[in-house]
Amino acid sequence: MRVTKKLLLGSVLATAALVLAACAPQPSATGPGGDDAGPAEIRAGVITSETGPLAGYGKQYLDAFKAGLDYATDGTGEIDGTKIVIDYRDDAGDPDTAVTAAKELIGDGVNILLGSASSGVALAMAEQAAQNKVLFISGPAAADAITGINDYTFRSGRQSAQDVATAGTFLDDIGGKKVVVFAQNSAFGQGNVAAVQGILGAKGATVEPVLVAEDVTEFTPFAQQVLTAKPDLVFVAWAGATSGAMWQAMSQQGVLDHIPVVTGLGDSATFGAYGEASEKISFLNHYFSAAPDNKVNTAMIEALKKSGATADLFSPDGFNAAIMLVHAIKDGKGDVNAMVKALEGFEFEGPKGKNTVRADDHALIQDMYQAKLVAQSGTFVPELVATVPATDVAP
Numbered sequence: 001m002r003v004t005k006k007l008l009l010g011s012v013l014a015t016a017a018l019v020l021a022a023c024a025p026q027p028s029a030t031g032p033g034g035d036d037a038g039p040a041e042i043r044a045g046v047i048t049s050e051t052g053p054l055a056g057y058g059k060q061y062l063d064a065f066k067a068g069l070d071y072a073t074d075g076t077g078e079i080d081g082t083k084i085v086i087d088y089r090d091d092a093g094d095p096d097t098a099v100t101a102a103k104e105l106i107g108d109g110v111n112i113l114l115g116s117a118s119s120g121v122a123l124a125m126a127e128q129a130a131q132n133k134v135l136f137i138s139g140p141a142a143a144d145a146i147t148g149i150n151d152y153t154f155r156s157g158r159q160s161a162q163d164v165a166t167a168g169t170f171l172d173d174i175g176g177k178k179v180v181v182f183a184q185n186s187a188f189g190q191g192n193v194a195a196v197q198g199i200l201g202a203k204g205a206t207v208e209p210v211l212v213a214e215d216v217t218e219f220t221p222f223a224q225q226v227l228t229a230k231p232d233l234v235f236v237a238w239a240g241a242t243s244g245a246m247w248q249a250m251s252q253q254g255v256l257d258h259i260p261v262v263t264g265l266g267d268s269a270t271f272g273a274y275g276e277a278s279e280k281i282s283f284l285n286h287y288f289s290a291a292p293d294n295k296v297n298t299a300m301i302e303a304l305k306k307s308g309a310t311a312d313l314f315s316p317d318g319f320n321a322a323i324m325l326v327h328a329i330k331d332g333k334g335d336v337n338a339m340v341k342a343l344e345g346f347e348f349e350g351p352k353g354k355n356t357v358r359a360d361d362h363a364l365i366q367d368m369y370q371a372k373l374v375a376q377s378g379t380f381v382p383e384l385v386a387t388v389p390a391t392d393v394a395p
Helices: 055-072 095-107 119-132 160-168 187-199 220-229 243-252 275-280 295-306 315-332 336-343
Strands: 041-048 082-090 112-114 135-138 153-155 178-184 206-212 233-237 261-264 282-285 347-350 353-357 368-376 379-388
Touching (some): 041 095, 041 119, 055 082, 055 295, 055 315, 082 095, 082 315, 095 112, 095 119, 112 119, 112 315, 119 135, 119 153, 135 315, 135 336, 160 187, 160 282, 160 368, 178 187, 178 220, 187 206, 187 233, 206 220, 243 275, 275 368, 282 379, 295 347, 315 336, 315 347
Parallel strands (some): 041 082, 041 112, 112 135, 178 206, 178 233, 233 261, 261 282
Antiparallel strands (some): 282 368, 347 353, 368 379
16 A cells, blocks of 8 residues: 655535426526527535534535635636526435425526535435436535436545545555454444445455444443454444543553554544543544645635634535536536536546546545544644545545
C-alpha cells in the first residue's frame, strides 16, 4: 500500500412514484438562441435535513453547497448565461417527507435533485430519480447501496466501503491477519460487520464479530472478549449515549495498549467524546479542515468563515455537489441524459483534492485520511497522520 504522509501545522435512511405524462420534465425556462443555447433558467431542488436528528450534518452540507455554488459560478449564480435557481426543502431525516418534496418539485418541472444526510432518504430519492428520469446527486449519506443503484444517481461524498478500506490501511498487509469488529448488535453494527467481511475479508483477513446488545451498560466482559480473541486489529463501529462508557472499558482493560484500535473520526462535535482513550485510538477519516492542503479547500474554508460557518466532516460533500451541478448544467443544458453523460467520468478538484466520478457506477473516488486526536488547550483536535490515496480505498 502506498501512503503519502504529511505534517500538520494546525489544527453519517417512499416508495410511491409520481406518474408523469409521456416523458421526463424539461428545463423550467428556455431562452432565445439556436439549438446550442442553454435555457435562461434552470431550477434544482436540494432536499436534506434542516431539522431532525441529522440537522447538524444537513447544515454542514447546505452551508458548503451554497459556498460551492458561489465558487463554481464565480459569484454570479449563472453558468454560460443560464441562471441556476435552487429550491431548498427540509426532509427532517424522514424518507416519506423527502419523497413528498421530491414529487412536488418534479411535478413543478424540476429535473435535478440533490441531498441528503440520511441514507434512508437518499435511497428513497434514488428510487424517485429512476422512476421519473431525473438527475439525483446524493450527498453525505454513506450507504453503499446508493452507488450503482441506477443510471440517474450520483454521489458527491464518500461511502461506507471507503471507510472500511481505510481501516485496513492501518496494517501493512491485511492478508492472513485477524480483525475483530466490536459493535452494537443492531442493523448499524451488523452492517459494519458485513462490510468488513466483504472488504477486508476479501483481502485475506479473518473477521470475527464481537456484538453487544444495545441495552448493555457494562462493557468490561466484552473488552475482555476482545483481548481473548487476540486480533491484529480492532474495528469499532459504535453510536449513541453508551460510547463514553464503552471507550472507558476498552481503555481500562488494556485493549488500547495492546492492540491497534481503529474507528471513524466524526465531526468536530465528537472530538471530545473519547475521554482518556482519545490519544490511543487510530482514526480513519473522511475530512477535517486541516487534512487537505490545496486552493479549493482554502477557498471553501474562507467562504464558510465569511458566512459564519465552519468547515466540518460533510462540508466537502456540499461543495462537491455544487461543482457537479454546475458542470452538469454547463454541459447538459438541463437535458437529463446529457447531464448524466457529462458527470460520468468527470474529474474535478474539490476540497479534498482530485475527485473522479467513476463512470460505471457513479462512485466518487477520493482520498481518505488516517488521523489522531491530540490534546490542545484543554480539548482535543485532529492531526493528520497520513493521506490514503483514492485508488487504495476505491469501493
